[in-house]
Amino acid sequence: MKESIQQVIRTIDELDIDAICSVVQHCLDEGISPEEIIESGISTGLSIVGDKFESGQYFLADLVMAGEVVREAMPVLQEKMNPDMTAARERVILATVQGDIHEIGKNIVGLILSANGFEVIDLGVDVSASKIIDTARTTGARLIGLSALLSTMVGSIRDVVEASAKAGIRNQLKIVIGGACTSDDLRLEMGADAYGETAIDALRIFKGFIAAT
Numbered sequence: 001m002k003e004s005i006q007q008v009i010r011t012i013d014e015l016d017i018d019a020i021c022s023v024v025q026h027c028l029d030e031g032i033s034p035e036e037i038i039e040s041g042i043s044t045g046l047s048i049v050g051d052k053f054e055s056g057q058y059f060l061a062d063l064v065m066a067g068e069v070v071r072e073a074m075p076v077l078q079e080k081m082n083p084d085m086t087a088a089r090e091r092v093i094l095a096t097v098q099g100d101i102h103e104i105g106k107n108i109v110g111l112i113l114s115a116n117g118f119e120v121i122d123l124g125v126d127v128s129a130s131k132i133i134d135t136a137r138t139t140g141a142r143l144i145g146l147s148a149l150l151s152t153m154v155g156s157i158r159d160v161v162e163a164s165a166k167a168g169i170r171n172q173l174k175i176v177i178g179g180a181c182t183s184d185d186l187r188l189e190m191g192a193d194a195y196g197e198t199a200i201d202a203l204r205i206f207k208g209f210i211a212a213t
Ligand code: B12
Pocket: 043, 046, 047, 049, 050, 051, 053, 054, 060, 061, 063, 064, 066, 067, 099, 100, 101, 102, 103, 104, 105, 106, 108, 109, 144, 145, 146, 147, 148, 149, 150, 151, 152, 176, 177, 178, 179, 180, 181, 195, 196, 197, 198, 199, 200, 201, 202
């Protein structure tokens, strides 16, 4: 792995909010793509922080700080992402499911989608199924991305699927799930349309849905 990517990982692991922008800029200057910085650097750094939380080395405040460090880096990355206009104007609703307040992964997905020409309607965290479906009806968005990290809250995914069926728009929508506690098995169980492991997968899946229509 490139030294400058390792530096991104270390900077996140060390929660060094003052250094992150210059470290990310250094990667960009070396010609590393924003997508690679996110996938190899930022995501890896965050999983190290997550592991340290799980082993008791880091506390909740450290996790929040890791999120802030990543948030700080986003404008630097966003500036360098090339919108691919084939996806232009297609609206995607993003939300973290009801009962869950994790937002870092969802925000990364949003960043990558908007940098690639999607119009992202980010409803935030802890979002009810009715709010998501009402938004789909009022905006005409056909694509929905749901982020879920808490295993106890995965039932909220089914709530969205059921609410869309109740509203009579289930077959007009593509509901994609992602987040640490999700999987393709969970997607099947909840009745969603696709599962993506990473933010880059989210982009690939949503583009695939557009191409298929
Ligand atoms: C940061 C963090 C927090 C922060 C969140 C800050 C924020 N603003 O988001 C804070 C401190 C607030 C927090 C709180 C809690 N947390 Co927490 N948290 C984490 C941690 C360490 C990292 C999550 C993260 O941001 N990862 C980095 C991002 C980039 O990864 P990601 O979200 O998975 O997203 C990537 C992919 O999954 C994908 N993706 C994400 N969303 C989507 C959506 C779509 C459509 C697609 C296709 C892809 C996709 O793309 C992203 C980039 O590639 C994880 C541990 C871990 N290893 O995951 C625990 C973790 C998720 N938390 C956990 C817990 C238990 C909690 C608390 C209940 C703790 C407590 N006792 O209060 C609360 C929950 C409160 C609530 N109601 O939600 C558990 C969940 C266990 C479980 N399976 O249920 C974990 C796994 C830690 C653990 N092992 O104990 N947490």
